[in-house]
Amino acid sequence: GEDVEQSLFLSVREGDSSVINCTYTDSSSTYLYWYKQEPGAGLQLLTYIFSNMDMKQDQRLTVLLNKKDKHLSLRIADTQTGDSAIYFCAERSADNTGKLIFGQGTTLQVKP
Amino acid sequence: DAGVTQSPTHLIKTRGQQVTLRCSPKSGHDTVSWYQQALGQGPQFIFQYYEEEERQRGNFPDRFSGHQFPNYSSELNVNALLLGDSALYLCASSRPTLYYEQYFGPGTRLTVT
Numbered sequence: 001g002e003d004v005e006q007s008l009f010l011s012v013r014e015g016d017s018s019v020i021n022c023t024y025t026d027s028s029s030t031y032l033y034w035y036k037q038e039p040g041a042g043l044q045l046l047t048y049i050f051s052n053m054d055m056k057q058d059q060r061l062t063v064l065l066n067k068k069d070k071h072l073s074l075r076i077a078d079t080q081t082g083d084s085a086i087y088f089c090a091e092r093s094a095d096n097t098g099k100l101i102f103g104q105g106t107t108l109q110v111k112p
Numbered sequence: 113d114a115g116v117t118q119s120p121t122h123l124i125k126t127r128g129q130q131v132t133l134r135c136s137p138k139s140g141h142d143t144v145s146w147y148q149q150a151l152g153q154g155p156q157f158i159f160q161y162y163e164e165e166e167r168q169r170g171n172f173p174d175r176f177s178g179h180q181f182p183n184y185s186s187e188l189n190v191n192a193l194l195l196g197d198s199a200l201y202l203c204a205s206s207r208p209t210l211y212y213e214q215y216f217g218p219g220t221r222l223t224v225t
Contacts, residue, residue, distance in 0.1 A: 043216040102154030
C-alpha cells in the first residue's frame with residue numbers, strides 16, 4: 001500500500017543545518033516532493049525529485065533520495081527563523097493520475 | 113500571475129447542512145485536485161478533475177462531490193455535514209506540460225458545529 005512517514009518534530013539553532021527525513025512505501029512512485037506549510041496557510045511547493053535521481057540541490061535546499069531504502073531527506077542549509085514551519089513529504093501515486101500521498105508533517109522549530 | 117485562489121477563507125456550518133467550496137486554478141492550469149487536511153495531519157486526497165470529469169477519487173464517501181467548469185475552476189460540495197468534516201480544504205492545480213508540479217491554494221477552513 002501507499003504510506004509516507006515522517007518524524008514529527010525537529011528543533012535547530014539559527015545558522016545550523018536542518019535535516020528532515022521521510023520514508024515511503026511505494027517503490028514505483030515517480031516523483032517525491034517537499035512542501036512547506038506556515039501557520040494558517042496553504043502548502044508551498046519547495047522542491048521535488050524524480051525517482052531516477054539521487055540528489056537535487058536548489059539554493060539552500062538539498063534533497064537526497066535513497067530508492068533502495070525508500071528514504072527521502074531534505075537538508076536546509078543556514079536555517080533561518082523564517083524557515084520555522086511544518087514540512088510535508090509527499091509521493092506521487094504510481095497510478096500516475098497526480099494523486100499525492102502525504103506524510104503527517106515535521107514541525108521545524110528554529111531557535112534564535 | 114495569480115496563484116491558486118479559494119473561497120471562502122473560513123466557513124462555519126451546522127451538522128446536516130450542505131457546503132460549497134470554490135477554487136480557481138493558476139493561469140494555464142487545467143487539472144484541479146481537492147484535499148482535506150484535518151488538524152495535525154497531512155492532506156488527504158479527495159478527488160481530481162480534468163476536462164470537467166472526475167478522474168480519480170480517494171477514500172471519501174459520496175457526500176463529497178465536485179464539479180469542474182469549462183474555465184477549469186472547480187467546486188467541492190459536501191452534503192449532510194458531520195462534525196468530522198471540520199478541516200482545512202485545499203485545492204491544488206497543475207498544468208498539462210508540467211503535470212507533476214501541483215500548486216496549492218491557501219485553503220478554506222470549514223468548522224462544523
